[in-house]
Amino acid sequence: MNRKKLNELDPSFKEQVARQPGGEGLRVCFGCKACTAVCPIEPVDKRYDPRKIIRMALLGMKREVLEADFIWLCSSCYGCQEVCPQNVCFTEVMFAIKNLAVAEGCVPPGLAAQKTLLKQHGRLYEVTDFENEKREKLGLPKIVEHPEDYDALL
Ligand code: SF4
Ligand code: SF4
Structure with a gap:
């Protein structure tokens, strides 16, 4: 060294x-x-x-x-x-x-993107009408996003 x-x-x-x-x-x-x-x-x-x-x-x-x-x-x-x-x-x-x-500000780009998704959707994958319609056809309950809970945690 x-x-x-x-x-x-x-x-x-x-x-x-x-x-x-x-x-x-x-x-x-x-x-x-x-x-x-x-x-x-x-x-x-x-x-x-x-x-x-x-x-x-x-x-x-x-x-x-x-x-x-x-x-x-x-x-x-x-x-x-x-x-x-x-x-x-x-x-x-x-x-x-x-x-x-x-x-120390050393955040990889992928992690920053995940944080943005959590703030916007409360999850890492957005659940759209498309997914919820498929869930309904399968008899599954609708997924409702609650991003405010995760935003408070973040
Ligand atoms: S963390 Fe544990 S297993 Fe790994 S080198 Fe140290 S003593 Fe060994
Ligand atoms: S948690 Fe698993 S992946 Fe991470 S250092 Fe330990 S053995 Fe490796």
Whole structure:
């Protein structure tokens, strides 16, 4: 790591993550890589490696983690939590990292679009008259959107 990169490190980053709800497990990771071994994302995109993300966070590579698009690849399957001998709860750590990323303005375009849909329709897929007419034919109740509830939550 060159000097410029070293100067960009933020030693407080690990504590910033650990202070987030669910982020505290980061401190006890001993790098066994069991999480990476079971992660379904890592085989299809090598940039996403749970153990590597923890190492990067512990080293203070704040910008490299928060600005990376790969942090949004986690499918939240909780497989890593099942196998972790240290009870790090890596899925929760990823939620903490993503929350920090959003707080720092690092929001992927897809997420912003989802937020807009939630605000407008209260769901990620708009339910139109077309869908409701099909539901009626199947004897299913009509879906009425309540975007105001989600807007209040957001
Ligand atoms: S399985 Fe747990 S202890 Fe092992 S590297 Fe992953 S998070 Fe760290
Ligand atoms: S929760 Fe995320 S990091 Fe953990 S195994 Fe699933 S995809 Fe991988």
